[in-house]
Structures are given as structure tokens and as C-alpha cells.
Amino acid sequence: MTELTSTVEDYLKVVWSFEELGAEKITTKALAKRLGVTAATVSITVRRLTEQGLLEHPRFGGISLTEAGRRHAVRMVRRHRLIETFLVESLGYGWDEVHDEAEILEHAVSDRFLDRIDELLGHPERDPHGDPIPSRAGELEHESSLPLVEVKAPGRARVVRISDDDAELLRYFAERGLVPGATIELAAPDPFADGVIVKVADARESFTLGPAAAHSVRVLPA
Structure with a gap:
């Protein structure tokens, strides 16, 4: 496989991440926001x-x-996850x-080193955030999860x-038990509040997530 620069690998991985979550149209503006560069820079790089x-x-x-771009992107996603x-798990x-x-x-380790990690970990299927890990052959587990903001309430998921993407938000979720594998109950929406009311199973209290936070959580109906 042709060696690419780390910048190119990052671009391909980000485009893939948008596609993975079903983005209808990936724009230079969206890429610029995710990569932290200007739209002009994205336009030049995308053209190249x-x-x-x-x-x-x-x-x-x-x-x-x-x-070809997808093969490179999946390789980087596997490395990252x-x-x-x-x-x-180990450190x-x-x-x-x-x-x-x-x-x-992800840009520095060799394929041999990555294979050793995979073997050491027992060939995990998902990373700590619940994201599926592509196989060495580039195969990926299919799922039909939805952003929490799109799930009808009341109900369970x-x-x-x-x-x-947001370390502070991950710490907030961990403190409340909102982690992959958790079962949650969704209360009927408050008509006067812009948020999702969530209660983690076995927890005493519910809490409200704003639209951005709720969009970062993907669920399946329970």
C-alpha cells in the first residue's frame, strides 16, 4: 500500500468518519471544522x-x-481504535x-507492532468508546445505532x-455511568426545555443532556 503523509491520512480518516455515521453531504466547511484548519486549506488539499x-x-x-481512499482510511481507523x-486496557x-x-x-507504529497489540488484546471488536474496530482485512461490523437525539421518548435504549472528541464530556458521562453497554431510560421530553432527560439503569437520579451532548451518544432501542 502506498505510503501517505500524516496529513493525508487524517483527511481520509475524517471523511470516512463522516461517511460511517451516515452524513448526507460532506462539505469543505465540515472538514475544516473537524480538522481545525481553514476552508481554503481544505479546498486545496481535497483538490490534490x-x-x-x-x-x-x-x-x-x-x-x-x-x-483506494477508503482502504487507506479504514487502515487508519483500525490503528486509531x-x-x-x-x-x-494495558497502560x-x-x-x-x-x-x-x-x-x-497511529502514524508512527508499524503494522507488525499493531498486529502484536491486536493479538495481545485478544482481537477486540470495539474500542473503549464502543466504536467498532476494523479487522486486519478491513472488514467492519455493521450496526444500525442512532444518535440519542433521534430516539423517541419515553422509552429505553x-x-x-x-x-x-470531547475529553471533558467523556468524564461527565463516566461520572454518571453513561458508558457503552449501559441501559438508559428516556423520560418524556419537557416541552419548555431543549434537552434529553436520561436515567441510567439502577441510578437514583436522572439528568438532562443538551442537544450537542445527546448527539455524541449513539444507542439501540432496548
């Missing part, structure tokens, strides 16, 4: 990656991965500490995965 056959960006259309799992990191470390290490 399109010329290299890694991305597609038709006029007035959204950005998407080619088959395995490294996060290794840091938590005692908290789940709120591993994202930035993995962002650095099982937490499947949680975005690792």
Missing part, C-alpha cells in the same frame, strides 16, 4: 487528493472516498485521555458508542 484518486468531489457535490484500546489510561495520544501514535 482528488487528483491522486483518493477522494471524489464533483462540482456542487459532497466529498467522498474512492475505493486499537491503540486507544491498548492504552486503556491504564482513562477513556478520556487516549484520543490525542492515538492521533499521534442501550448505549452502543460515544464520540471521543
Whole structure:
């Protein structure tokens, strides 16, 4: 597989992450926000990656991965999620500490080292945040989870995965037991409040999540 720069790998991984969660149209603005660069920088890089056959960006259309781009992206996703799992399971990191470390290490470790990690961990299927880990062959477990904000209340749901973008939010969730595998109860929405009322099974009290926080939690109906 052709070696790519870390910047290119980051672009491909971010486009893939949008596609994984069903984004209808991936724009330069959305990529710029996620990558922390200007829209002009994204436009130049996307144009270059399109010329290299890694991305597609038709006029007035959204950005998407080619088959070649997807192979590279899945490889990086596997690296990121395995490294996060290794840091938590073997080195005692908290789940709120591993994202930035993995962002650095995923570009540096060899495939051989990654295979050793995979073997040591017993070939885990999901990382500490519940995100599925692609196999060595690039295969990925399919799921039909929904953002918490899209689940009808009242009702029950099982937490499947949680975005690792915000370390402070992860600590907040952990304190309340809102972690992958937890069963939650959703109260009827308050017509005068903009939020989702959640109670983790066996917990005494409920709490309210704002739209952004609720959007970072993906669930399946219980």
C-alpha cells in the first residue's frame, strides 16, 4: 500500500468518519471544522487528493472516498481504535485521555507492532468508546445505532458508542455511568426545555443532556 503523509491520512480518516455515521453531504466547511484548519486549506488539499484518486468531489457535490481512499482510511481507523484500546486496557489510561495520544501514535507504529497489540488484546471488536474496530482485512461490523437525539421518548435504549472528541464530556458521562453497554431510560421530553432527560439503569437520579451532548451518544432501542 502506498505510503501517505500524516496529513493525508487524517483527511481520509475524517471523511470516512463522516461517511460511517451516515452524513448526507460532506462539505469543505465540515472538514475544516473537524480538522481545525481553514476552508481554503481544505479546498486545496481535497483538490490534490482528488487528483491522486483518493477522494471524489464533483462540482456542487459532497466529498467522498474512492475505493483506494477508503482502504487507506479504514487502515487508519483500525490503528486509531486499537491503540486507544491498548492504552486503556494495558497502560491504564482513562477513556478520556487516549484520543490525542492515538492521533499521534497511529502514524508512527508499524503494522507488525499493531498486529502484536491486536493479538495481545485478544482481537477486540470495539474500542473503549464502543466504536467498532476494523479487522486486519478491513472488514467492519455493521450496526444500525442512532444518535440519542433521534430516539423517541419515553422509552429505553442501550448505549452502543460515544464520540471521543470531547475529553471533558467523556468524564461527565463516566461520572454518571453513561458508558457503552449501559441501559438508559428516556423520560418524556419537557416541552419548555431543549434537552434529553436520561436515567441510567439502577441510578437514583436522572439528568438532562443538551442537544450537542445527546448527539455524541449513539444507542439501540432496548
